[in-house]
Amino acid sequence: MTTSLDLRILGPIEAYCDGIPVSLGGPRQRTVLAALLLNADRVVSIERITEALWEGSPPATSKTQIAICIAALRKTFKAAGCTKEVIATSAPGYLIRTRGQRLDLREFAERLAAAREATRKQGAARGAEEFEAALELWRGPALAGITSQVIQSQVTQLDEQRLVALEERARLRLELGEHGSLITELQNLVEENPLREQARGYLMLATYRCGRRAQACELYRETRRLFVEELGIEPGPHLQALHESILNDDPALSVRNRSAVPEPHGSVPAQLPANTAAFTGREPEIAVLDQLVSGAEADGGSAIGYLIGEAGIGKTSLATWWAHRVGHHFPDGQLFADLRGRDTEHKGDPYRILDGFLRALGVADERIPAEPGERGNLYRSILAERRLLLVLDDVGQHSKIRPLLPGSGRCAVLITGTNPIGEVLGSHAPERIELARLDEQQSLALITKIVGRERIGAQPEAAARLTKLCGGLPLALRIAAAKLTSKPHWTVQRLVDRLADPGQRLNMLSHGGLDLRSRLRDSYRQLDDIAARLYRRLGMLELSEFTVAMAASILELGAEEAENAAERLIDAQLLRIKNAGTPGNLVYEFPEFHRLYARERCRIEEPPEQDAELTERIVSAIG
Structure with missing residues (x-):
């Protein structure tokens, strides 16, 4: 058996x-x-x-x-x-x-489809029974007890499917006149999910049908206060129309009139990650980003911004902080996708992301087209009627995000990534915003916000040295501050002493889920063979600056090929231009954290005898 x-x-x-x-x-x-x-x-x-x-x-x-x-x-x-x-x-x-x-997950999806089919063919009573059978599979929050944030991000989508099913069942029970027995369930649903407009509408109608007209009106006033205070928007037209009907004792609200039950309308997604803690600086960049809001209000298409910068520069932190700041300007919600562009095995599949976006926008599974082009058409059609904020984080291949961009409407799109955006977005013209490292004053302000003024102020010289060792890189600063916060018995000087050792610096800049080395590794992995070899060998020679002639000697290639390799490192945000001379006389700057990581890669991937040979060639090139 x-x-x-x-x-x-x-x-x-x-x-x-x-x-x-x-x-x-x-x-x-x-x-x-x-x-x-x-x-x-x-x-x-x-x-x-x-x-x-x-x-x-x-x-x-x-x-x-x-x-x-x-x-x-x-x-x-x-x-x-x-x-x-x-x-x-x-x-x-x-x-x-x-x-x-x-x-049970597969069975839930199958039973949901059966419930919707039964509703269409056999009516509300049979449909409600099928929805009940589907919802009985839930024993509590999905994957309760699994603390992984990666897992929980997927669980959020499952919870959304359950909430939609609860609302669909409530609608059918209202059609069947079961408003009395439904009120407690709807009250619990609204209490646990206060911003779900559909559930609030059903609760208002059920309350009115139970003869509590004043209480139904108070529910609307409470909803309006909440939406205005939390989101800066008025309730949607469906809820406003229902309130008006309740005020007028509209006969159409009777149980016999099925049209009185508010039809499900598009969900209002709120997918932004948790807001960035201790955010500081970036005033000029924020001013440019704010223009996206007004740009999205104008007719003729969506406004697009592109945050570009090296790994750890704070692109995601700025994007998340700004999106929370202006979210109330987008009453139809916020969509967020982590494209994991630096991860060579997990580049985002735009059409799988589209599936999630469509579900978040209230599209039932059976209405999502199987053909990718049709899926994109449906997505753009929905966005054309809405005002949303879309954040596409950590984009590697820009051509892959075209299906995720609105075709028209009054949306704003914020993209983050490390590579030049070029012309890959077709007719879209994004506003390019390049992030630089923080200066000493901004770096100190960031650390102080996290660690506390008293502790940082007790050792001002050590704090200043700490900002220099972190190089103005926000990720390094946050890791250093988090390490101090987790170790209240450490002085700032003790951390400085440990970071001062170049051989231990990358080891020290790791705390919890934050790790500078892993971010540098992600950037390195996207390089082609020649650019990666130049990167490694620069680390071997511990060069902070170099010219095209020196790069040619390092690579044993011609000047043009060496310059092209250096330019690819610039495109990947691993090098900087130090001067603005003619192309043949450019001086490139190799930031210290990259030198430290490049040295590690060199020890792993390059033969030891290469060091002396390279040094001899460089001396010859300089001479």
């Missing part, structure tokens, strides 16, 4: 074999299983699992630890009687096979 596997993630993660609970081990094994089940029957790369487990700070043994977790899960399922291979190895990672097994 074949053992049946029952996998559940719509609540705490659980597994059963023929009805008998399976022990899934500790938090790490559960997180690995969660990452696989969220992508059931699809390969999840080792790098993606690593990100879910350690969120940017993996140990050197991360692959081994993941393999141990996979082996333990396989052993667990086999011991429980599952003879088939449940978790398979498939490059570049693993996949979990759920065909022939029960997965």
